[in-house]
Amino acid sequence: MLKLNGLKKTFGANTAVAHASVHLNQGEILCLLGPSGCGKTTLLRLIAGLEHPDSGTIIYDDQDVTPIPPHKRGFGMMFQDYALFPHKDLFDNIAFGLEMRGDPLASIKQRVQEMLTLVELEGFGSREIDHLSGGEQQRVALARALAPGPELLLLDEPLGALDRALRERLMIDLRTILKRVGVTAVYVTHDQTEALAIGDQVAVMNNGRIEQIAPPQEIFAYPKSPFVARFLGFHNIIDGIVLDTGQIKTAVGTFSLNQSQAQTAGPLTLLIKPTGTRFSKTALDQAVLVNILHIGFYGRYFQITIEVPPLDHNDHAISLIFETVTANYQQGDQLYMSVNPDQLHVF
């Protein structure tokens, strides 16, 4: 459906997008996830046609759309702060794309009504844009982008300007609406929860490169790099050494892994999954003794920060973060921690 082949875009000396390749099927939602400045918005604008790639092609529906100007691509876009036309009312904003296409007035009216129903803003047609709340503006922007029935919808941090509670609710609404309409979408965000909840595919970008692209469960289970893992919200990334025995020696213990068949001897990096540890005040098998540095209460869970003595005396102590439902410990306590080798992920 949508294929990006080796897209590259530089601004002066600064490479915004470096060799990005993506394949997206009809009706799928791709989330571009990454920190600010990683090039995700530029990639979106390249797909939209608002920027022109230095090299590479954009294929949509087996057709090379790279040379086609944005207004002829038939893609829709929802902007970060919506870019609603302040000089037009709600109805005229939604009708804009239909007017541009030269639809007859009657069908424009009908379509706008459908859109208003879709985003649950029936009867708001004559409202001025300045008189809408943030959530309402967001829905108008979505309706405006969807009204011409684009085959591909581009969304640039569409929930970025909203508060957390509203964002979580609209996140679900947004995916529901997109799925109901059946539109193929590319969705830019820096929030991993949003990306995992909305995307059929999640692409994590770093420094203009796509580090990994995969369905949400897969990318969450098997992040390809420490960067991806960190950006997906994992905290506990530690160093290890592969011994001649094939075992991996780390600060939290030495493990035999079935997952990593062909590890060659030398240093590597591992991720301890959030659910991969047990704590106890009494000694456990294969456990290391750790200090509790800090306990924070987050409502539904506690976050414990612990300090693990280093593997090598020259190194610093490692601090790790875990979430637990109950925490009958105190700051400064010493605990035994054991790690389940199945919950270790080697990069």
Add this chain to the structure above:
Amino acid sequence: MTPFLRKLYPYRHWAFLLPLLFFGLFYFYPLGAILQLGLAPDGRLQLSHILDFLSDGYFLSILWFTFWQAVVSTLLTVGLALPGAYIFARYQFWGKATMKAIMTLPFVLPTVVVANAFTALLGPRGLLNEAAQTWLGFSSAPITLERTIWMILLAHVFYNYSVALRMISGYWQNLNPDLVEAAQMLGASPWRAFWKVNWPLLRPAIFAATVLVFTFSFTSFGVVLILGGPGFSTLEVEIYRQAVNLFDLPIAAALSLLQILFTFVLMWFYTRSQAGLTRPLRLKSARATVRPIKTLFDRIMVGGNLGLMFILLASPLLALVSRSFLTDNRLTFQFYRQLTVNERGSIFFVPPGWAVFNSVAIALVTMVIAVGLGLISVYLIATDTAARTQHQNHRLWRIRGWLDPLFMLPIATSAVTLGFGYIIALNKPPLNLRQSLILVPIAHALVAIPFVIRAVLPALRRIDPKLREAATLLGADAPQVWRQIDWPLMRRAVLVGAVFAFTISMGEFGATVFIARPNMPTMPVAIFRFLGQPGELNYGQALAMSSLLMLVCAIGFIAIERFRLGDEGEF
């Protein structure tokens, strides 16, 4: 947009040549010709005579006076217009459109007529002095402003107030009032909120107005010559004296060049500072920002400003109009009746209807040229991403940084110098236009284009480029994007520019442009014909024609302001 224009669209970049060509042919070429003739008649610079003059204390005193009176005039004008701009931007009140039209009228009036209105009001036998003597018991006239610097400053405020007010209020009315409220909620007093929020946001418009008013005051001619009297002289007056009375072209050329260079440097610094200052803003419809007058503060604000405008602007105009209906303190319509009579069968008689037609026709042509070329120029100048497309990043485009100050130069150029330039430069085909009718609106447009540019540029720069992108992704092609986004969001500013282009042309009596006038007498030309001869009837007719000029202009302003394409709120 018609299919024909759509077909032309791919070649639109060639349109950028139009203003360049226009300025090249009708400004730089004749100016260069006259400067060359003045400074180097035999091909070699002859500087000793000029340097003698420039090092004379007389010249330095003129330069200093020109500068400081312009600074004071500008501060006064912008300072007084700022609160006025606020009420026009923020309040809904009765008669707003009419008041705005009346305010702009001074701009079209010949200085002799204005001088007279001032004398009628402030002169030793004027209204105020007589009232002071009758009611307040003064033994002699207490107000003695005639031929003082105060009169010059007052007249500069009178002429330029509306420039500042229109430019600032037009910009102000689309600023989001929430921003000021937000600042006040953060503990800022209204005064601090203004300085911290409105001032920085308004700065582009305020600076644009300041630069225009300063340039006008710096190059002031009629006001200084007539209201200031022989005791005062600006550079522009001195240029006129040297060029016309003494026919010393080297000095006139040197002074003109100096005045142009000074303005260019000023404009260069100004445009440099501005290009970065104007940021895209989220705009609000004027309909959403005006409010009715409710509180005591509102009443004081609106009442105070309208009162000031009445005293400053309307009362001299009223004095003038009332005199056109009075002879020996009796009501008369004779001056108006007489306008239609060609008593002595003069070949120069022009029926008032015909004069109105000529004036309006020339003004409309001027307006079309000025707005058309001004809009193209604005896109040429705008260096931010707003108006830039991919392939324009070429090095050639960097010269645009110079264009903005260059386009401003006509209003800083002595009219007599340029007029002489036309005579020696526009004499060969295809430019043998010295006696052509089209040279009149061309010369007017040259002065009007800087207004259009100053008015529209801030409005163009503050359009959020995302709006254009949104429209593009919704399927609008470039002409449609312009029509749907740029135009409605700039229209207010374009209309401000159009009003001034119209006004400049209506008030231009030809003598200040110094081009040979073909036989198409306008209203100001008729006024000057009457003023040139003694006799009460002549004077009365001059006042009647002036009043008619004001009426036609007022109707013109209101008509231009009402001009709408679709109903898209007020931006």
Add this chain to the structure above:
Amino acid sequence: MRKIYSILAVSLLLLLTAACTPSGPVTLTLMTHDSFEISEETIAAFTEETGIIVEILKSGDGGEMVNKAILAKDDPLADVLFGVDNTFLSRALDNDIFVAYDSPALANIDASLQLDSQNRALPVDYGDVCLNYDKAWFADSDLEPPTGLEDLADPAYSGLTVVQNPATSTPGLAFLLATVGHFGEDGYIAYWESLVANDLLVTNGWEDAYWGEFSGASDGTRPIVVSYASSPPAEVLFAAEPIDEAPTAAVVGDGSCFRQIEFVGILQGTEHQEEAQQLVDFMLGATFQEDIPLNMFVYPTNSNATLPDVFAEHSLIPANPATVDPSAITANREAWIDAWTTTVLR
């Protein structure tokens, strides 16, 4: 409306002449100053008589017009120039913009008016720049109206006079020349010093003096103004309500006025020299000359021309105006103006 049609007709004719030269009628361009006025009939009479069409090109005030004609010398803007006066004559002649023409009409013109012996510039009208005073003001006061220049220096006349800056105004320059002629090159500065001591008011132009300061014609407070000997008849002719007596009068005592003579000349480079000569002859002839007074409020140079009644009644021709030799004007004009400026304005 006839005017509209004639303009349309003229422009149509112009188009036609442009399209099919040289068979069409000749069009002459007459360059003149802004104060030029003449009746439509007179111009029509010329066209009828000769078949030549006249286009009039107003080109600013007297000085400006001469400057433009000089600048356009190589490529003249017009065929004939009307209205260069004796204060600017030398500038025009020195720059050689005219072709000499010994018009037969010169026979009817007083020799004293013919300042150019080569007849490049031919006298076409003259007028006297004189002091005017407000009759009503003097009737209300104990003071007698002035009779000569000396009166103005009398302390009794303190604060009564308004004059124009000779650097920016033609009548102002003429009045300065009157004082030079009357008091001599050695005495005029002392006279101006006494005027300054007597609270003299100076404006830059005639309009602001007459319409702004002169009590006889405005809200102004000065009952004495520098204007023309013919201003009083103009006040009668252009009264708002018909009046018999002029509200103002001119001071025409010996040596108190300066005679401004206006000249007409054929411009170098004209392609229609013969037709231009016909126009000059016409302008010096009776029809045109008799039309001059009521249009421009100056006198015809042709002694055969009869004056209109209102002129005969209300205007006085000074018998002995102050005179300054034209070559002396050429040589000293700038120096006199500079000396005046230093004395009066600084």
